[in-house]
Amino acid sequence: MSGAKKSSGRSSADEAATRKRGRSLAALGYIQPQTYEELRAVLSSGTVHFPKRLRQVAIFLWQHPSDVALGTIAQVAAQAGVQPSTLVRFAQIFGYSGFSDFQGLFKEHVKGSWPEGRGEPRADAEPNAATHFLHGMVGASQASLGRIEAGFDVESFEKMVATLAAADLIYVIGSKRAFPVTAYLSLTLSQQGVRNVLVDNVGSSALDQVGCIGGSDAVLAVSFSPYNSITPDLVAVAHERKARIVTITDSTFSPLIRLSDSWLEVVESDFAGFRSLAASLAVGMALVQGVAAKRGT
Amino acid sequence: MSGAKKSSGRSSADEAATRKRGRSLAALGYIQPQTYEELRAVLSSGTVHFPKRLRQVAIFLWQHPSDVALGTIAQVAAQAGVQPSTLVRFAQIFGYSGFSDFQGLFKEHVKGSWPEGRGEPRADAEPNAATHFLHGMVGASQASLGRIEAGFDVESFEKMVATLAAADLIYVIGSKRAFPVTAYLSLTLSQQGVRNVLVDNVGSSALDQVGCIGGSDAVLAVSFSPYNSITPDLVAVAHERKARIVTITDSTFSPLIRLSDSWLEVVESDFAGFRSLAASLAVGMALVQGVAAKRGT
DNA sequence: AGAAAATTGGAAATCCTGTTCGAAAGTGGT
């Protein structure tokens, strides 16, 4: 609290910056974002209105996080079309002492998104019922994720991407446990500009929906054992109507396989009967990204 | 990255470095690696035998490319356990004028394999682009999972379980990215014999649904940034009707927090703009299990 | 074992980067 003016002390520098400029967000009740995700949340919330140059900065940060993480302030400023000092001001508005601190957020994020970048989980056995189950669930998820990386059929995957990219319209089908996966697939496909229909069976209209499938359409089916939902029936109809069919399922015994042009096996672990979906979602996202990339070109 | 700003004679500086030290690889017939892949190829070929410290450097570069790209020379040296000057020497052996030039390789590589936000996912000439993305997605999932295990608010969690277990009827609310999570929550709750309503907004009936919430009911809300969906509106209505509200969200900026009796922060990583749901699902399953256990007794 | 060569550690010197500050330009209200 001793008001040293330009001491190099980090924390006191923050306070000094806040005190000096009455308009910092901290003064308005906001707190300093501690992670990249929080920063994105603030930027996207639309609650902050920036003047022209600062908005320009915000947009650039949003669109080119890796350039911000890797570059020097001069390079970033040049790419964003502003002065270096503008970047410093931007960082200070959010309560940071300067650009360097602020850039740390981006570095953390890029490092975190980089496969090699993370450490191994350490084993602290905490005797607590809640954390014990969470730990088990996390373990099941990580086991599932590890398994797909270990053995992944790239050939099938690329065939699936090609099939879906060539399709006129994509029908996404999955019930029960698979439904959360198909819901996310449908959402991300739409966000990537890929037209698709989520067959959710609202109003029991699923059979009628698939009755409209044409030969130039494709079905993306997700199904897990036990295979007693309506998914096999729906896919059978699509198959009769000559649609291309790609499947994500969890064993070679799935009735969908003989109907499918290509398929991937994704085995999910469970803990105390609660099954993970982590691997299926990861594979699903990869599919969506692949299709979007292929469509884009 | 156009670092064309440095000192005047870049190319002549290279030659000078080469001429001065008789043992540079260039003098031995090797050429200066122009890309990160070339560097990796040279390192892995095993044709070069380094003394102890330099080998240490090579191993570190191999295992932690993102740290090399993001850090300063001092940070990298500390992590690798060598002196900064050793890194400079290493770079010069490969024909670079110094560490900065050499680091450029790593920066290029990291930036190149980071498909920029909303931008066009450029189809790299990388043959295994599919597996690279899958790898990244798995990494994002694992990062998310690791994060919740690292810092998990057990107190809030148990308060949430207690609230939900005491409720007459549980309303599960979430839109867009959060919907897959709520769909799975609703399914597993039902499978555990816990009565619940999934507010899916089919037929735009969500507002009317939450209009029926009573004081003995509870809301389980899931919401991620940007918070521009109808979820905050729905939860606000439930709050007015005196329902207990528990929330899973991804930052302290979420508008749901001030409406909630208890809440958990679950930060999900993303890769190339595709966000993982692994952590939210794991936490959700833990919640369901906790509620079911408490109801059962 | 001894000497020469290679390698390493550490501090000094230099270059560059990030930050600060005052003036200029822009904006909005009276």
Add this chain to the structure above:
DNA sequence: ACCACTTTCGAACAGGATTTCCAATTTTCT
């Protein structure tokens, strides 16, 4: 149109980062 206030620009400054250099140490060859 004028004034007060905010925002932006650009140059000067300070501090940090990279590089260089030399002595100390280890290795290798005779």
